Amino acid sequence: MNIYDQLQSDGIPLKKVSSTNGGEYACPCPSCGGRDRFRVWPNQEDNGRYWCRQCDKKGDLLQYLIDFMGMTFHEACRYSGNDHKINNNGGLYRPDINRQKRKWQPKKISPPPDIWQERASLLIKFAQETLFSKIGQRCRSWLHSQRCLTDETIEKFHLGLLPDFYKRERSQWGLPDEIDDKTGNFKKLWFPSGLVIPYVQGGQVFRLRIRRPDPGKYSKYQNVTGSKMLPFYNTLNVGTDVIIVESDLDAILLDQELGADVTPIALGSVTNRPDTILMDFLRNHVRYILIALDTDGAGGKQCYQFWKKHFPNSSRCIIPGKFGKDPTEAMLKGLDLRQWVKAGIKIARQVVTEC
Numbered sequence: 001m002n003i004y005d006q007l008q009s010d011g012i013p014l015k016k017v018s019s020t021n022g023g024e025y026a027c028p029c030p031s032c033g034g035r036d037r038f039r040v041w042p043n044q045e046d047n048g049r050y051w052c053r054q055c056d057k058k059g060d061l062l063q064y065l066i067d068f069m070g071m072t073f074h075e076a077c078r079y080s081g082n083d084h085k086i087n088n089n090g091g092l093y094r095p096d097i098n099r100q101k102r103k104w105q106p107k108k109i110s111p112p113p114d115i116w117q118e119r120a121s122l123l124i125k126f127a128q129e130t131l132f133s134k135i136g137q138r139c140r141s142w143l144h145s146q147r148c149l150t151d152e153t154i155e156k157f158h159l160g161l162l163p164d165f166y167k168r169e170r171s172q173w174g175l176p177d178e179i180d181d182k183t184g185n186f187k188k189l190w191f192p193s194g195l196v197i198p199y200v201q202g203g204q205v206f207r208l209r210i211r212r213p214d215p216g217k218y219s220k221y222q223n224v225t226g227s228k229m230l231p232f233y234n235t236l237n238v239g240t241d242v243i244i245v246e247s248d249l250d251a252i253l254l255d256q257e258l259g260a261d262v263t264p265i266a267l268g269s270v271t272n273r274p275d276t277i278l279m280d281f282l283r284n285h286v287r288y289i290l291i292a293l294d295t296d297g298a299g300g301k302q303c304y305q306f307w308k309k310h311f312p313n314s315s316r317c318i319i320p321g322k323f324g325k326d327p328t329e330a331m332l333k334g335l336d337l338r339q340w341v342k343a344g345i346k347i348a349r350q351v352v353t354e355c
Contacts, residue, residue: 003048017219106279115174120205127160127196153256160196232266243290288348290317317344
């Protein structure tokens with residue numbers, strides 16, 4: 001039994017949202033009732049893991065049985081077939097609790113292989129040309145009206161459009177072959193139709209992310225296999241202050257609107273952390289860090305604690321309630337992003353000084 005099996009037996013519907021990490025599923029939270037913030041990874045560790053981004057409930061199958069089924073640890077072990085986790089003296093043995101907690105360290109991220117970057121560069125060029133052709137008029141109009149981006153900004157960040165679904169051999173991109181467990185055939189590298197959001201740093205392509213217009217049963221964003229999952233920012237714009245957001249498109253808009261004094265950085269996910277290069281920039285070249293993640297439970301609680309712990313010069317930069325939850329929505333509703341960030345820096349100066 002794993003956490004997926006248990007949730008199904010409890011009548012909780014699960015929807016697959018990603019194939020990474022052995023598969024990721026979303027469902028309503030049994031604790032807070034959030035509709036899709038409860039995430040499940042059935043193939044992680046022994047029996048899978050879960051985490052609710054809204055109420056922060058998290059753990060493995062045993063923790064689920066204890067928290068939501070009211071079982072003791074012994075009962076949960078026996079119920080799930082994990083008797084081996086009860087030690088010889090009948091006491092508790094939880095490796096995830098008993099081992100010493102590791103101190104967080106930034107990771108060193110190397111660029112993808114040369115052949116992957118060559119293929120990615122060709123795809124970016126094709127997608128850019130498509131976006132600025134007749135086929136891409138509708139998508140470009142959406143970027144203008146709903147994302148507030150100019151054509152100059154769209155070109156600057158290499159945004160493009162894939163008009164159709166494509167499949168390629170993994171070997172063509174320098175990736176090792178993989179066998180599909182269900183079909184027994186070699187897996188293909190696939191590219192859904194949608195907005196292409198590349199991350200190009202120092203002339204190297206680190207990531208290809210595709211935003212689907214109608215995700216359906218899949219997640220809204222698809223990261224092409226081989227991409228590096230690191231925070232997104234314009235390395236040519238290294239201002240004295242930084243603003244942290246979640247979405248790449250929000251960071252692109254802020255880069256357009258704020259000028260050179262403030263560097264917007266998109267995490268992509270509230271759980272993403274700085275790599276070694278970004279860490280050096282933040283530690284040694286930045287005055288204030290504004291945390292402007294989507295103003296929901298996940299953005300507010302999960303991430304701010306991390307940033308405040310490791311970067312004492314960080315401060316929340318909250319969007320006023322009537323303007324929505326993210327910078328793009330706020331601008332569409334009339335918020336002056338320059339004045340908002342200017343006010344956030346003023347507050348950060350007071351908060352950091354007091355600390």
